[in-house]
Amino acid sequence: MKTLPIQNITRETFAPYGTVIDYNEDLEAEQVRFRVLLRSEEPTGWRMATLKVRAHEATHMEHHDTTQELFAPVKGVCIMLAHPAGELVEDDIVAFLLDRPVSVGPGVWHEVFTLSEWSTILIAENDAFAGGRQPLSHPFTATLVW
Numbered sequence: 001m002k003t004l005p006i007q008n009i010t011r012e013t014f015a016p017y018g019t020v021i022d023y024n025e026d027l028e029a030e031q032v033r034f035r036v037l038l039r040s041e042e043p044t045g046w047r048m049a050t051l052k053v054r055a056h057e058a059t060h061m062e063h064h065d066t067t068q069e070l071f072a073p074v075k076g077v078c079i080m081l082a083h084p085a086g087e088l089v090e091d092d093i094v095a096f097l098l099d100r101p102v103s104v105g106p107g108v109w110h111e112v113f114t115l116s117e118w119s120t121i122l123i124a125e126n127d128a129f130a131g132g133r134q135p136l137s138h139p140f141t142a143t144l145v146w
Helices: 025-029
Strands: 002-007 018-020 046-053 058-064 069-075 078-083 094-098 102-104 109-114 119-126 131-143
Touching: 046 109, 058 078, 069 109, 078 131, 109 119, 109 131
Parallel strands: 002 094, 002 131
Antiparallel strands: 018 102, 046 119, 058 109, 058 131, 069 102, 069 119, 078 094, 078 109
């Protein structure tokens, strides 16, 4: 089993993997109340779902080749593993505390697991997408580093 340190999600730390969904200081400075952060030009439509997370470790990673995927925590404490798009190199996987909504970019490898008994995540994604799933050579977990 490989244990990763847990990082906080910020615009900077999450930038290689996607977009943090929040109202930030740039919008505040411009006194903007509403701004579209992400837009899909795909003609396929989209879907919203809830994901009940019961796993306490990750045994695989997955990706969507050309589309983004929104993860919004609803209940419980989840960890998101992420890896930049391209070939999956297990030594380059990072772990984030999923305590705010994020949109994972096209091709970015990702997986979630819970630190709670179970967790719920709101998922929004294109209705049609291509992607892949790859088993990990060993389970991944995460720990707080003091």
